[in-house]
Amino acid sequence: MRLSQKTRNLLVLAASLSIAACSAPQASDKAGGSTGADATGHTEEQKRNLANFDDLDFRVYSGQKWDEFNKSHAEDILVHYPDGSTTTGIADHLVKLKPQFAFAPDTRIAEHPIKLADGKYTAVQGIMTGTFTKPMDLGGGKALQPTGKKFVLPMMTVGRWENGLMKEEWLFWDNASFMTQIGAT
Template structure:
């Protein structure tokens, strides 16, 4: 992580900590699962419930189904996305290029649950943890053209997303977190 990324992540954490809190009754944050309706939380503001349901749809349907033509339902056209390795992309087309890579080596790549999901009372921020699952069954072609042959091993990788939402109900900034070393180890490539 470089200095600039560290500052951005610190600013994001500060914004989350200082954001308006929800009433105590809404602090029981149930998880969600693919194929089930978004959980209803008593006292949760409508805008936050809407943004969390939108995020569930993003991961369970749009991402998992590679339904890229519907990414605009949760992402602003010029979304700024921060990746675990410190890189960023701007705009939906570049974000899709990054996301689509996972299916090149794991055609069964998917997210089926969000055991942790919450956000700020004004709906401006959401934090969602999920499990990324798949199997390394196709060759992985790296950016330098090097190919890693499939091992047939599965991965079950914890991941998290912090999303900053705008008044139109889509994310304008997204922070993605997962451990690439753990992914490589689980698929039999890393030590």
């Protein structure tokens, strides 16, 4: 699939903001708080998409309400991960998400410091937190033993929306920073 110049520009902007947000203090929008979207000039559709994304991260993902992903994700969603892999469909996307809770059951996202919308796209920075308290399955019968270390991981999600659902999603986070924080390197 060939990306338009506008899409490429939005992805570059999202990645740049993610990097900047990792090192600069931001005014936070806590779960359940006001987004101030009325002052942004966003369309009603963009406001609904951003609110839907807040609910996805703060309540659905953090609460492991996997059966509610269809409220924010199209059934055939295409998801791009930081390692370059992709999945198609909610079921395959959840296969990639659920293991996070196996080794860090307290994983949650409770903050969206940056929220942008442009046309059919949103870009949202989330702050993921948790504690490495259970073995991490590495496959092939191998596991990384828990260190009890906490992590605070800035991440960025760019979503392309159709009819109130994400049809395509790009996820960005720093795996090296994550592994260092949990004591795996």
